[in-house]
Each structure stands twice: as C-alpha cells, then as structure tokens.
Amino acid sequence: MINMKEIEVIQLEDDSQLKTEVIFARPEQSANVLFNFMSKLDYLKTILLNKAVIPRYYEETVEYLDIEGLKRIAFPMTCFCDIHLNKLVPHMEFYGSFGIGLNKEWGINEGIQPIHYINNFSYLRNDFSSIFSNSLSTSDEEREYIQSYNNYLLINLVFMKPLDGIMLRNEK
Secondary structure, three states: OOOHHHEEEEEEEOOOOOEEEEEEEOOOOOOOEEEEEEOOHHHHHHHHHHOOOOOEEEEEEOHHHOEOOEOEEEEEEOOOEOOOHHHHHHHHHHHOOEEEEEEHHHHHHOOOOOOEEEOOOOHHHHHHHHHHHHHHOOOHHHHHHOHHHHHHHHHHHHOEEEOOOOOOOOOO
16 A cells, blocks of 8 residues: 555656656655765766766676577666665675765656566566567668667667676676
8 A cells, every 4th residue: 555645746847848747656665865886986076076977888798688699788877776775785885885866756857767677587588588689680671670679679678687697897
C-alpha cells in the first residue's frame, strides 16, 4: 500500500514545453537522492567547476549475452545509485569515497534512466541476444532498413547489466 504522505505530484516538461503531471511515489527501498561516487577528488572538482556530470567511457564485458564476436564494449556513462545513507559504505569502498548527491526528482525531470539487471537464464536475455545477433548478420540492403531497430538494440544494451558475473573496475 502506498502511503499518501509519500506521494508527490511533479511537473515534467519535454522539448515542446508540454507539461505533464506525474505522480511520484517515493520508494521505501531506495533514497530520494541520486549519488555519483568517484575515486579521485579531481573528478568531483571537475563536476563542480563545470556544473556538469560529464560521462566517461567504461569498458564492460557483455559475454553474458552470448553474442558471437562480441565480448566487451565501451559505453559513455555516468553511474548513479539511490542507496540509503546507512548502506553507502560498501558502495563507496568499491566506487570511491568522493561523491555528489542530486535530488532524485531532478533526475527524473532530466530523463535519467535506471539500468535493467538481466537474468542470464531469462527469456528477455535469450530474445535480446538472438535479435542482436541477427542484426549483426544482416546484409547491406537490410542494414539500412533496420537501422532504427539497431539503434533501439544499442540503446537497450547500454542500460543492461547482468545480475551476476565479472565487472571490470580499475583494470581489475
């Protein structure tokens, strides 16, 4: 049951300036702040000086998708978490002790998208891998026709992470 005290109506704006009311139910299992942690103070200073969180490329293994010829890929990304303050220490030990917190409502307005954790044994993973593999083996004529589908697959790949497996961090 949703506690009505935790519901808030927020205004979202798109490029056409059309305003839409969205009911935002504050989740109990996550914080109302999006945190971005880093290992170097210089990274935090850059964010503050530029007033911008600038994505960096991260190489990730995608072997869990079982796509022939595709083992790793690099994405430009900035990772945020919405972990409660009392559970941040292990997260900070892994990602770094310098960080910035941004209002989650702001993140929603700016279109920040959570990642999807994928079960290696799920139909979703099997179907995605099959379709992605098929898109890599298309002819030149077919490639132009399905370009928008390929863009969709790549965007979804950016937001997919395995439930378990290997994660490279600081070349380890």
